[in-house]
Structure formats: structure tokens, C-alpha cells
Amino acid sequence: xxxxxxxxxxxxMTELDKERYEHTLxxxxxxxxxxxxxxxxxxxxLLAGLLHDCAKCLPGDTKIKLCKKYHLxxxxxxxxxxxxxxxxxxxxxxxxxxxxxxxxxMNAITSHTTGCPHxxxxxxxxxxxxxxxxxxxxxPNMAEVRKLAFTDIDACLYxxxxxxxxxxxxxxxxxxxxxxxxxxxxxxxxxxxxx
Numbered sequence: 001x002x003x004x005x006x007x008x009x010x011x012x013m014t015e016l017d018k019e020r021y022e023h024t025l026x027x028x029x030x031x032x033x034x035x036x037x038x039x040x041x042x043x044x045x046l047l048a049g050l051l052h053d054c055a056k057c058l059p060g061d062t063k064i065k066l067c068k069k070y071h072l073x074x075x076x077x078x079x080x081x082x083x084x085x086x087x088x089x090x091x092x093x094x095x096x097x098x099x100x101x102x103x104x105x106m107n108a109i110t111s112h113t114t115g116c117p118h119x120x121x122x123x124x125x126x127x128x129x130x131x132x133x134x135x136x137x138x139x140p141n142m143a144e145v146r147k148l149a150f151t152d153i154d155a156c157l158y159x160x161x162x163x164x165x166x167x168x169x170x171x172x173x174x175x176x177x178x179x180x181x182x183x184x185x186x187x188x189x190x191x192x193x194x195x
Contacts, residue, residue, distance in 0.1 A: 002043065004047075005043075005046055005047060005050060008047075008050055008051065008098055009025075009050065011098075012024060012050065012051075012054060015054070015057065016053065016054075016056065016057050017057055020053055020056055020057055022135055023053065023133065023135055023136075024049070024050060024052070024053055025050075026133030026134050026135040026136070027049040027050075027052055027053075027126070027129045027130050027133045028045075028046055028049035028050045028129075029049070029133075030049070030128075030129035030132065030133040030134070031045040031046065031048060031049035031125050031126055031129040032045050032046050032049070033150075034125045034128065034129060034149060034150070034153070035122075035125055037150050038121060038125070038153060040121050040122060040125060041122070044102060044104060044105050044108075044122055045122065045125055045126070045129075047100060047102075047105050048105045048108040048109055048112075048122060048125075048126045049126060049129055051090060051093075051094045051098060051100065051105070051109055052087075052090060052108070052109050052112045052126055052130060053086060053090060053130075054090045054093050054094060054097075054098070054109075055085070055086040055087075055089040055090040055092075055093050056083075056086045056090070058086070058089070060082030060083065061082070063082045063083075063085040063086065063089055064079065064082055064085065066089055067085055067088070067089060070092055070096075072085075072088055072089060072092060075176075075177075077174055077176055077177065078176075080174065081174065084113065084114075084176055086113070087109060087110055087111070087112055087113045087114070088110050090109050090110075091106040091107070091109040091110040094106055094109055104120060104122050105122070107120065107122075107123060108120070108122045108123045108125070108126040108127075109126070111123050111126075111127065112126045112127050112130050113130075113176075113179075114176045114178035114179040114182060115127055115157070115161060115178070115179065115182035115183075115186075116178060116181075116182055117181060117182060117185035117186075118185075119157070119182075121153075124153050124154075124157050125153075127157065127160070128145075128149050128153065128156055128157060128160065131145065131160050131164075132145050132146050132149060132160075139163065139167075140163060140167075141159065141163055144159070145159055145160060145163075154186075154190075157186060158186045158187070158190055161179070161182060161183040161186060162183065164179065165179065165180070165183055
């Protein structure tokens with residue numbers, strides 16, 4: 001593993017709690033495996049996986065303050081649930097604090113919780129790896145999701161979006177509009193393919 005990744009790992013070990021750090025390693029290695037499967041850039045997958053939650057353990061009020069300080073937009077949903085800010089703030093910190101300049105890596109970090117329409121292969125890899133890494137608690141359909149991840153990445157992405165929305169709606173939790181938008185985009189894409 002290259003020097004940059006080792007250096008970032010050491011730094012993150014001190015900044016994330018133990019559980020979050022273990023999850024981060026799980027996402028990093030799962031992302032690398034998916035990158036191998038789909039012939040994507042393994043180094044980018046490792047870096048994006050490693051940094052995807054770099055802002056996760058910051059307190060909510062700190063996330064909001066940092067977003068204000070660095071002129072990152074904060075929606076009403078995010079203001080009420082600051083944990084949603086960790087993705088966009090994480091992408092910003094990946095550049096500022098960890099010196100990652102690659103736009104593709106930053107986009108993958110930004111979209112790893114909500115997804116977005118027109119996701120790149122790396123975006124999909126990080127989104128899926130975050131959902132299904134081996135340390136994740138078993139969610140409904142997890143076995144099917146893990147199998148799909150290595151056989152049909154688009155079907156896997158859609159399945160996760162569908163399951164996530166069903167879960168959030170069943171818990172009566174406010175859904176980030178981007179998650180809804182992403183789901184509708186991939187739903188219409190799938191329906192278009194089935195015609």
C-alpha cells in the first residue's frame with residue numbers, strides 16, 4: 001500500500017472512534033475489491049474509501065460551523081440533522097487536510113450517503129462499499145446486495161436505494177431530497193431499459 005494511504009490511515013486512527021475506524025477500513029478494502037471486479041482505479045477506490053467518513057466523528061455544531069466557515073451550503077434537512085453534512089464536509093477536508101486533489105475521489109466522498117443522478121463508477125463503488133462492508137450490521141436483503149455488488153453494480157445500487165428509502169420511510173425519518181432524486185433517476189433509467 002502506498003505511503004500516502006499509510007500516512008492518512010495513521011492520522012484517521014487518532015481522529016475517528018474505534019468503531020468508525022474499523023468501518024472505514026472495511027469500506028476501503030471492499031471498495032478496492034469492487035474496483036478490481038469492475039476494472040476501476042484501485043488506488044482511487046482505496047483513498048475514497050479511507051476518507052469517506054473523515055468528518056463523521058465531528059460534533060454536529062462543529063460540522064455546521066465548518067460548513068459556514070468554508071462556504072459549504074447547509075440545507076434545512078442538514079441543519080436539523082447535521083450528521084448528513086459529513087459527506088460534503090468530508091470531501092472538503094479530504095482536499096484541505098489530506099491534500100487529495102482528485103475531483104473523482106472528492107465526488108465519490110460527497111455522494112456516498114445520498115447518491116446522486118449520473119454517478120460515476122467510483123461513486124457507485126464507494127456508495128455500495130459503505131453500505132455493505134463486512135462489519136456492517138445485517139440489513140434486510142444484505143446477502144442479495146453483496147452478491148449483486150459483484151455481478152451487476154447498477155442493479156445493486158438500485159436495490160440499496162430502494163431498501164434505504166423503504167427503511168427511512170418506515171422509521172418516519174426525513175429523507176434527504178438528493179436520496180429521493182437519485183432513487184427516481186435510477187428508477188426511470190431501469191424502467192427505460194426494461195421497455
